[in-house]
Amino acid sequence: MAVVGIDFGTMNAIMGQAERGGVKILLNENSKRLNANMVSFQGNQRFLGEAAAAISRTNYKNTVKCFKRFIGRKWGEPEVMKEIENIPGLKFVPLPDGFVGVEVAYEDSVQTLTIQQCAAMMLCKLSQICASQEHNNGLAMADIVVSVPAWFTHTQRVAMQDACSIAGIRCLRLMNDTTATALEYGIWRSAQKLFDNSKISRVLFIDLGYSSYQVSVVDYVTGKLMVKATTYDRCLGGRDFDMEIAKYVAAEFYKKHKIDPMASPKSKMKLLDACEKAKKTLSPHGVLEANFYVECLAEDIDFGMKITLDQFEELVSPLLDRLVPPIEEALRITSTNSKITPDTPSPHDLSAVEIIGGGTRVASVKRKIAETLGIAQGASPPNWGLQTTLNADESTAKGCALAAAMLSPRFKVKEYAVVDAVPHSVVLSWDKPQMSISNAVPEDDEEDKDDTSNNDSATLFIRNEATPMLRRITFRRTDVFAIRANYAVEESSLLPPGDDRAIGTFVLNIPEAIGKDSPEKIRKIRVHVNHTLSGTVKVESAEVALLPEETAPESEAADSKDAMDTTPIAPDSEQAQDNAANDSKEPTAASETSPDKDTEMKDAPPALSKESGEADAASSKKKPKYKRKPITVETTIIGKMDQRALDAAIETEARMANADRVITETNDMRNDLEAFIYRMRDAILDDLAPFIPESDKSSLDKSLQDAEMWLYEGDGFDTTKSAYQNYLQTLGSKFAGAEARKKEDNMRPELVASFQKKIEQFKQWANSIDENYAHIPDTEKTKVRDAAETQSSWLLDMLDKQGSLAPSEDPVLKCADLQARITETEKLANPIINTPKPKPAPAPAADTSTAESKPSENEVPAGEKSDGNPKPEDKDVDMPDASEGEQVPDADMPDAPPPS
Known part of the structure; x- marks a missing residue:
């Protein structure tokens, strides 16, 4: 299964597949790297990608495109209404939930589709392209990472996730365009040791695409990138x-x-x-x-x-x-100097400015960016001091593919940390409690960090803060209450005009969680909220801490209002590990910013006296162990499809995909029939003519004419796959005899020659006097000779009969019979020819008794050398031990001259 990154652009979609050693951009059926991001409906058929682009001009009323500009957007937003003007002919409609939909003519009726459904159709097409790649062996996409603009709101992000769910593709995360580009830029340079652990390299990325403009400041060290800020203009491209x-x-x-x-x-x-x-x-x-x-x-x-x-x-x-304000804003937020110092940059200097996107190819755009950064002076065209080391069109897709490989269990990738930035500040709010609860005994080493009795909201995630991040918020409640998540009011200008800032609602059912326990036992309510890899807000878990029986408070309850504690979860805590495992293999930003223990939200209390400290130490030994129970959280996210709507959309997509498959197979069968008609029309006048009897030629020609009339003007113009298949089989059977005779005529000479050669070889062997076959009895050789002569006689007789027949008559000498005769003869002859020689008989044992009693003339008696002198005895000689300190003198050679 393929691991793929998708740059889901406004007009084009690009796929990069992670492979060993890098990322490969996948080509579509037209061998293009860019896939037209649109779907078109015509009659009973859908056209996706390049097929939709081919008919988009003539079928503009039923062609849906620019999904990114409408997905997760509500009807009536000023930007939405302006986008509708840019796509003339297509009918946009408001959906019952207030979001944007489209009406298209499909299957002889007008159907209303959500933008999520249309985007899912294109994702399915991309999956088909992936499966069609030769190296994928028909396997579709398994894990993907999809790029989205950094300015996407929470509603747009969950709508994109719904589109992936409808398509049946597992989306590991949504990734901001500029973050994906930064990953593609940094991971290879980090592997080449171009970054330093002790010095930050700051890079400015500028992306001018087809419909939007984004600027991002990213810091690099070895093995890590950190997005510091991202600014944008949603409507400049x-x-x-x-x-x-x-x-x-x-x-x-x-x-x-x-x-x-x-x-x-x-x-x-x-x-x-x-x-x-x-x-x-x-x-x-x-x-x-x-x-x-x-x-x-x-x-x-x-x-x-x-x-x-x-x-x-x-x-x-x-x-x-309009290119200038986002650049200036990004530099201001990060306190970055526009001065570029690639050799020894300070933390606030830029080491490079990388430009991507098709819009940056315009010369005046490059010059304007360089002038804004103050680097145009002294720089020369065409780039004016700006870097273009990345592919302007494909870098985002490649970055997404790398991210997919890092997150997918199908790949093992060298660890590289990606710390993104929160795009918009998130505020949680709730209603104040309507009733008081009893005093509670503090837990071990845990004090309420932020007792804001009068507060009913808190900013949990701040814009440009590191993400992903898991935070904990603590309450004292006994009733069912709701937590509402919204974007901060002060950042409304960063959101699309008309956006109501709402993210979702999380309802906590505390009475259900405590069950039969008394509400007076409630110590605190803890809610863990996660800002995920995809930029969405999610309540990971909630729990209630209950006092044990022996420490339950008496009836002297004091008014204890809503107390709230917002605390980052330590990365090594059990809760953080559990939630991090649900999101990513990548390290969370909490590991960079969170302390190991809860941090106080207010000023620390004064130090305790020695006596009180000792008293507390003594009492701490008797602190009770609290009972924790999970709380059911009912989540409602704005813009996210409920399960019933999602199931209906999945079923609709499956039905449409099946209809597309049937139409494709029907068209293929129709094409096969059409090709057969044209092929036979030429064949009966050319190479097939000798094999058709004269009496049949006119009827066969008429059959082809009738088939052509049926196909173009009769019922065959628009019918089913089975009808085309049956007609093709019927028509083919009329030409089967002539085609079989032609095939026999083409194959027969080669088989006859091969058979004749085999027969001659067997005859020659049977008459051979070769010593290598002398061990084979003559009776066996006679069997081979007789078989060869029999087959030779049969072949000559059949050749005479076949020679008397016209090519248009059915043959008497068939290739199947020839092949059977060859096999039969080989089965008889080969075992005889390959009979192994018998093994030689073993030699008789020699009588050695006489030889042992009489030595030979040349044998030397024991104890004498060959020269007659006595032979020295062989004994073990002890060598001197050099380690004992005695030096062994060199022995004189017998023939050596005496020393002078």
């Missing part, structure tokens, strides 16, 4: 540059012809495509003008003109000015 050119061209066309090409959806699409080409022509440095030409722009009128670089830069000047 490359398409806005196209639109400025289109407005200018439309005005010129109107002056000349008094027709507005922007009023017609088809004319507008033609115009925008031509403007995009003109922008690309003017983007490289040194190009001064572009020719603009469109055929039949409006009412069959062709239009052409020239656009100079000065005109283009003047048109997009307001857009270039």
Whole structure:
């Protein structure tokens, strides 16, 4: 199963598959690396990806695109209504829950779809592309990481997760575009030891995509990246540059012809495509003008003109000015100097500025960014001091693929920490209790850190704080109460206009949790809230701590109002480990920022006296052990589909996918029938003609004509797969005899020659006098000779009979019979030919009694050498022990001359 990262863009989707040694970008059926991110409906069929792009102009009323601009957005938001204007023809509708939906004509009816369903369809298409890769052997995506813009709200993020659930794909996390890019930038450089553990390298990433603009400041050390801040402009992208050119061209066309090409959806699409080409022509440095030409722009009128670089830069000047505020805001938040010092940067200096996204290819965009950072002076085009070391289109997908490999159990990756930033501050609020509860005995070593009796809210996660983060919030309640999560009011300007800031509600049923225990035993309520890897807020668990029986308070209850304690969970605590395991293999940000123990929210109390300290130490030995019970949390997340709606969407997607499969298989069968008709029409006049009797040629030709009429003008124009299959089988049976005769005629000569060769070989062997086969009896050789002669006679007889037949007659000498005869002969002859030689008889044992009593003439008597002298006895000789300190003198050689 494949582990894939997906850059789910506004107009295109890119897939990167994690493999050993790197990431591979997957190609679609058209061998393109970029997949058109749209779906189109026509008749009973869906067209996804490239197939949808091919018919999007003619079928624009039923083509859904720009999913990212609508998913998780509510009807009536100003940005949503403006986006609807950019997609003419398609009918958008408000859904019962207030979100945006679309109406399309499908299966002879008008169907209303959610944007999540449309996005899920595209994810299914991407999974099919992944399965079609040769190296994947038909296996679809198993684990994925999907990129989303950093400005996505909580509602948009959970809607994207729902789309993955509908598609049946396990999404390990959602990852911000700039964070994925930062991972692709840093992980390889960290492996090459280009970062330092003691010095931070700060990099500014600028991403100008098709529809949005994002800026991110990231710090690097060896083995780790930390996102410090991300700023953005949701509505600034490359398409806005196209639109400025289109407005200018439309005005010129109107002056000349008094027709507005922007009023017609088809004319507008033609115009925008031509403007995009003109922008690309003017983007490289040194190009001064572009020719603009469109055929039949409006009412069959062709239009052409020239656009100079000065005109283009003047048109997009307001857009270039909008590039500046997000950069300045990111530098201000992180206290970063725009000075670039790649060699020895300080913590507040930039070591590099990396630009990505298709929009950054425009020369004036690069120059404006460089001027904003103050690096244009002294720098030269085309990059003006900016880095372009990453692939502008594919870096996000590759970063997501790396993140997927890090999180998936299917890969073992060298540890690399990714600490993201909280995109928006999250505030929790609740209603104050309506009744008081009894005093409680403090737990071991635990005091209430933040007793805010009058508080009814707390900011739990702060913007640009490190995430993922698990925090604990403590209450004293006895009733059922709800915790509401919202974005901070002071950051409303960062949210889309019209967004109500709501995230969700978490209802805690305390009476159900304590059961038969008395409410007076309640010590405290603990709720663990997690800011997840995907940027969503989730209540991981809640529990109630109850006093044991012997320490239950008496009736003298004091008014104890709602007490709240917000505390980061220590990374080595049991609760943090349990929740971290649910989110990621990556280290959580809590490990970077959380102390090992609970930290006080207010000023610490004065130190206790020695006497009181001793008293406390003595009493601590008798502190009771509290009983903990889990609390059921009923969660309602804004924008998240309930289980019933999710199941219905999954069923709808499965039904549509099955319908697509049936249509595809039906079309394939129809194509097979069509191909057979055309192939046979040529064959009966060419290579198949000799094998068709003259009496059958006219009837076969008529059968082909009837089949063609049935296919194009009769019932076969639109019928079922089984109907095409049955018709093909019936038609094929009429030509089966001629095709079989042709096949026999083509194969027969080779088999006859092979058989004749075998027969001659067997005859030669049977008549051979080779010594290697002398051990084989003549009777066995006769068997082989007789078999070969019998087969030779049969073959000659059958050849004579076959030679008297016309090619159009059924053969009497069939290839199957020839093959059977060859096999039969080999089965008889080969065992005889391969008969092994008999083993030689063992030699008789020699009589050695006489030889032992009489020595040979040359034998030397024992005790004498061959020269007649006595032979010295062989004895073990003890060598001197050199370790005892005695030096052994060198022995004189017998033939050596005496020393001088």
